[in-house]
């Protein structure tokens with residue numbers, strides 16, 4: 001099972017989502033769990049170097065070739081973190097995906113890049129949006145949810161903005177954040 005976390009736009013919560021999904025996968029009994037880091041910046045690999053998660057193995061695969069091999073060869077569940085902007089690498093990740101998770105932020109300026117990312121996904125591949133760092137109760141958030149509903153794109157999660165999540169590798173994984181990401185994993189790996 002390959003769960004690809006991607007959005008062509010940068011800074012939308014891809015790495016955060018990938019790390020939390022990998023941690024939740026272990027807790028839910030997935031075994032083995034692999035976190036494949038396809039970003040040359042290696043943010044998720046560095047995160048796990050700083051804060052290893054028991055049961056998660058990290059594999060760095062920052063080229064199309066390495067990524068294709070990594071995604072084809074493993075057993076169990078792999079969560080794939082992708083770089084922003086690199087359309088070719090993102091396309092090869094998406095092509096080998098069993099499910100695609102698209103983190104985004106609330107707000108209309110975000111829509112076009114998500115639409116481009118969505119257009120890269122083959123018709124039969126399950127995909128869902130995760131709204132990162134959401135400010136609950138704001139118009140921006142409500143409008144964003146309504147927009148994706150109208151577009152018939154499933155929203156797999158709305159993750160509130162939390163200091164504990166923003167801390168990244170500087171602190172241990174934020175428990176309530178794990179609980180927020182749990183339904184996202186469940187929807188991504190659901191048998192269809």
Ligand SMILES: Nc1ncnc2c1ncn2[C@@H]1O[C@H](COP(=O)(O)OP(=O)(O)OP(=O)(O)O)[C@@H](O)[C@H]1O
Pocket residue numbers: 009010011012013014015016017039043082083084132133134159160161162163165166167168
């Ligand atoms: N729920 C949240 N609450 C608060 N801050 C968050 C939340 N989710 C993500 N962030 C913060 O948003 C910033 C961007 O997140 P992240 O690095 O995961 O995005 P990215 O899409 O991987 O970025 P890049 O495109 O540079 O790889 C980080 O500072 C992260 O801590």
Ligand SMILES: [Mg+2]
Pocket residue numbers: 014015016039043082
């Ligand atoms: Mg990242």
